[in-house]
Amino acid sequence: xxxxxxxxxxxxxATSDNIALDSSNNVTTANNxxxxxxxxxxxxxxVTSGNLVVSxxxxxxxxxxxxxxxxxxxxxxxxxxxxxxxxxxxFSSSGDAxxxxxxxxxxxxxxxxxxxxxxxxxxxxxxxxVLITGLPYAAANVxxxxxxFTIANAWNFPDDNxxxxxxxxxxxxxxxxxxxxxxxxEARMTNANFTASxxxxxxxxxxxxxx
Amino acid sequence: MxxxxxxxxxxxxxxxxxxxxxxxxxxxxxxxxxVGRTYHRHVKVPGDDMSGECAEMQAVATALWTDEVVxxxxxxxxxxxxx
Numbered sequence: 001x002x003x004x005x006x007x008x009x010x011x012x013x014a015t016s017d018n019i020a021l022d023s024s025n026n027v028t029t030a031n032n033x034x035x036x037x038x039x040x041x042x043x044x045x046x047v048t049s050g051n052l053v054v055s056x057x058x059x060x061x062x063x064x065x066x067x068x069x070x071x072x073x074x075x076x077x078x079x080x081x082x083x084x085x086x087x088x089x090x091f092s093s094s095g096d097a098x099x100x101x102x103x104x105x106x107x108x109x110x111x112x113x114x115x116x117x118x119x120x121x122x123x124x125x126x127x128x129x130v131l132i133t134g135l136p137y138a139a140a141n142v143x144x145x146x147x148x149f150t151i152a153n154a155w156n157f158p159d160d161n162x163x164x165x166x167x168x169x170x171x172x173x174x175x176x177x178x179x180x181x182x183x184x185x186e187a188r189m190t191n192a193n194f195t196a197s198x199x200x201x202x203x204x205x206x207x208x209x210x211x
Numbered sequence: 212m213x214x215x216x217x218x219x220x221x222x223x224x225x226x227x228x229x230x231x232x233x234x235x236x237x238x239x240x241x242x243x244x245x246v247g248r249t250y251h252r253h254v255k256v257p258g259d260d261m262s263g264e265c266a267e268m269q270a271v272a273t274a275l276w277t278d279e280v281v282x283x284x285x286x287x288x289x290x291x292x293x294x
Contacts, residue, residue, distance in 0.1 A: 083234070083250030105252065136252030138230045143291075169291050171228055171284070173254035186293045 054078070074110075081107045085136040087118045089201070090174065091128040091191055098122025100198075105136045110210050112137050114149075119156070119202035126191035131174040132166070137211040138173045145170055149207030156200045161193055168209050215240050220265050228284045229275040231255045233268055257284040 008017035020028040054060075059078030067075075085103040088096050100121035105114045118132065139147060149166040157164075161179035168175050177189040194201050216239050223232040232254050239247040255261060258281040261269045 081234075081250060083252055085252050134253055136254070137232055138225050138254050138256070141225075141227060167293075169288070171230065171256075171287060173230070173256060 077109055079107060079109060081105075083136065085114065086134045087116045087132050088134045089118065089120060089126075089194070090131045090133045091126050092131075093128030094124070094126050094191070096133075097126055097194075097196070098124050098198075101134075103134065103136075107137065107211070110140070111208050112211055113206070113208045115204075115206040117202075117204050119198075120194065120196065120200040121198050123197050126194050126196050129188040129190050130177050130194065132177065133174045135168070135173040135175065139168050139170050140210045141171050142210070143170060145210060147207060147209035149175065149205045152204040152206065154201075154203040156195070156202050157193060158195050158200075159193060161189065164189070166205060166207070213242055214246075215243075220267055222267055222271055224271065224275065228257055228287065229280055230257070230284075231268060231271060231275075233264070257281040 007021055009019040009021075010017045016030060018030055020030075022028075057078065059076045061076050063075040065075070083105060085105055087101040087103045088099045090096050098121045099118060101116065101118040103114060103116045103118075105112055107113075112135075114135065116132070139145070147168040149168070151164060151166065154161075154164060163179070165178045166175050167178060176186075177193075178187045179189050179193065180187055216237065219236040219238060221234040221236070223234070224230075225232060232252065235251045237249050237251065238245055255264065255268065255272065257276045259272075261272045264272075
C-alpha cells in the first residue's frame, strides 16, 4: 500500500478543483458531496449556512441515549412544523358560526401545540352542541387518549359556565366545549350558552395534543 | 424585480378512518426564487362538507369516503362519548 500525495483533485472536464486537501487533514469540496453510506463524525457537525435537510420518514435518532422508566415508543425526532389554523365555532344543527379567530401551531415530533383566540363575529342563528373546529391535525387513534386545553380567559358569555372545559377526543379535529359536568352527563355547551352577535363568546386558550 | 405568490397543497391521509389533513403552503417568490413561505393547516373528517376545498382534496374524499367509512367514523365518535 502506498500513499498518493496531492493537494487538489479535479474532474477531467471541470474548470476548477473538486476537492482540496490541506496539511491539517481537512477536506473541502467545491460543490455538493454525496455519500452512498454512513458518514462517521467524531467531532461536532457544524452547518455554517443552509439547513440540515432530512428526507420524509427520517430524522435525528436518539436511541443511543438513556431512556425513562416508561415504555419508549420512538426515539426518532422526525418532524417539526409551524403555521396557522383557523378556529371556528361550529354548532351541530346550524353549522359554522360567523367567527373571528386567530390560531397558530407548532408540531414537534408527535406533539402539536396550539394557541387560539376566538369569538362570535356575526348574527347568524346558532343551534345545537358547540365544537371548535379547524385544528391543524387530527388527534391520534388511541383509545382514551384525550387532550385538554387551558383557557387563559373567556368573556362575553351569556351565563356562568365555570368551570368551562375543552376536550379533544381521539381521531377528532374538533374540540368539545363543556361546562358544569355532573356524574352522569358530558355537559356539552350549546347555543344556549352563546350569543349570536359580534364580539360575543370570546375566548383564548392553548394546549398540546398527540397525533 | 417581480414578486409572485403561489400555493401548494400537501394532503395527508390518516388511517384507519381516512381523515384528510391539508397543509397549504403560501410561497412568495422574487424573480422566480423563493424568499418566503408560510403554512396553514386544516383537517376534514369523513362526512364533512368538502365544498370550498381544492380539487385534489375533493377528489381524495370522493375516492375514500364511502358510506361505510363515514358510518364507521360516526360510530367511533359516538362510542367514545364520555358517560
